[in-house]
Amino acid sequence: MPETIKNKITAGLNESQIRAVTFGDGPLLVVAGAGSGKTRVITHRVAYMVQRGVPPGRILGITFTNKAASEMARRVDEMVGAGVTIKTFHAFCAMLLRRRIHHLGYDPSFTIYDRSDSLRVVRRLCKALNLDPQYYKPGDLLDTISSYKDRLESPQEAAGKAASDWDEQAARIYAAYEEKLAENNALDFDDLLLKTVQLFREYPDVLARSQDYCRHLMVDEYQDTNLAQHVIARALQGKHRNITAVGDPDQMIYTWRGARMANIMEFEKEFPGASVISLERNYRSTANILRAASHAINFNELRYEKNLYTKAGEGRPVVVAGHYGAPEEASWVAEKIRELTDKNGAGPSVGVLYRTKYQSGEFERVFAKEDIPYQVVDTTGFFDRKAIKDIAAYLHLIVNPRDEIALRRIINVPTRGIGAVTLDRIGHAANQADIPLLDAVMDTKITGKLSSRAAGALAGFAALYSELSEYSRNAENVRDVVEAVIERTGYLASISGDEKEETEELLAYFKGFAEQHQNQNPDAGLTGFMEQSVLASDVDGWRPDTDSVSLLTLHSAKGLEFDVVFLTGVENYILPHLRAVEERDPGGDGGEGLEEERRLFHVGMTRARKLLFLTYASERMIKGRFEPTGPSRFLTELPHEGVFWEGLVDSGSRRFGGRVKKRKMRPDSGKTGGKRARVKKTPKSSHIAPGDIEPGGKIEHPQYGEGTVISVNNIGKKKQVKVDFDSYEEPLTILQ
């Protein structure tokens, strides 16, 4: 290739980035640390391939979220023009299945069920099998089913492995669930992957065609792939053996959704002859932030050794700040944000990160009071709203008349006098005749046997359905169909009171979305639109902005960056989250669960460009009770250099650095937990009594008593002092 083109593609890249971008054929793993410019590497690598003569249509890029897919598509289009396929695993599989799933006995108009649809199926099955929903919780059963499917395990295998009654019932529900979905001509999210694997395994010609198109496969966020996705990736590259997997084991935070560390850790074994390139230069954070984050993640055993470095300056120290409770923590954060924005009119982008969603409440309260603009990154998508799901159910039913879940959802919405009893009878009749529920509803021979009132109501619905379905067949575009459904069902008229306005807005938005989709995908039709609606949950496309503070969980912060990050609630029980640790290492010191929590901590820290604040409180309201929490063990894993401790440490710190003690149970408390002692309010001063402070010297602290100074660090006007107090196992670092 001519040097000039090569130069254009590699301009501004560092050496390992260039190696990754210009790597030739064969399997390649790019281990891309946080902030190492991996999106750049991927887009430039695609451009490089195109320059080398690979037709864009033969390059397939896979990402994890729609947001990532559209962002990457945009950047690739900019560099090489359109033509490269960039999709999520699920969208890619859906596309393939629409064309090929007839082999497996499904109709190409299949519905994709989201979690709430699946949950309805499971609930119905539990009821049918008379399972106690208190013990056999539908949500838990569904999670279990889903993880079987992630691992490509059939109901039979699940039954074989069952080690308890609960497992056996779960396997039974799994089998029934699969049957029900097939009956409904529906696939859940896992099926999109699973059926693709099945298709590849059973129909070599289908696989061969896909392989032919896949001269180069690029998979981003490989650390978060589950087994099914890994198998698909392996199958796709089977012919040309060109796979570029990009990921960072230190950012694997989705084990609970089936992510499998082995996929990336054993990449070289899975793809023989693979090369590995590490991107270690960080372009995002200051040296202090990067040092703190690297130091912390180094406590993990299960990782690729990486040595992140930056050429950025030291920056300001990472600040660790303790508070009495969550309200104080929130006020402190608000105060800091005020300081940051007061100084230089245009404020930095600020992210407030927390482990659990409920922690957002305290910040919202304080920010509202203090007039700090904020936005909570809310993951409850637009398509989860009831009104949208209702209208969508009509649309699903039009596309796929066998979709019983959709039918049951809307047959009496708006209310039209079709109650549970009527539905039950129709259901039985449909079962007897072995026909889809909708066919029974539409069959006057069947409905005629019911009371005339019920028969009339059903006839009304049947007429409505025929009308809508007829309309849809002849309609020019999707927006019109959506509008027709809203109008002719009289949906809005049935909503009363204060919800009306909101519903109106939602539905208007839905129409707008349909119109937009129509313009962008003129040929996709109603089926394509419905698929998009289910798969794209982040339609409203949130992005960080500098006009307001972003409040978000650590999980949703992945892939984002902010000038200033407040990583809050870095506490025992919260940041290594108690359940995450106990669930996966009962009675132990943490194990894999702890390592994943530590990765989460690391992900949070590495979101920061310039300033990083880590905050904790001594107690926190959990499940309606005040629980003593105190500084997280992760805080003891920070380096001494470049970390500034502020406003420390009260009685919660007794566990500082130590393992989490089992709390005493009251003898009479039947359930888990028991009553916990309330933390006494302690004075918040952490200053050491005056006197000479130097290494080796003895000091007396008003709260911690006597101790020996280990080291002194001058930071600005203050001193950071590490002290070995007689009453604590681990040395504490305090600020003077």
Add this chain to the structure above:
DNA sequence: GATAATCGTATTTTT
């Protein structure tokens, strides 16, 4: 069939 009362539960959430 709609509303009120009660119950149970609270980690993370994309596709």
Add this chain to the structure above:
DNA sequence: TACGATTATC
């Protein structure tokens, strides 16, 4: 504490 989901009641 606070919310959603299920159940009880009219």
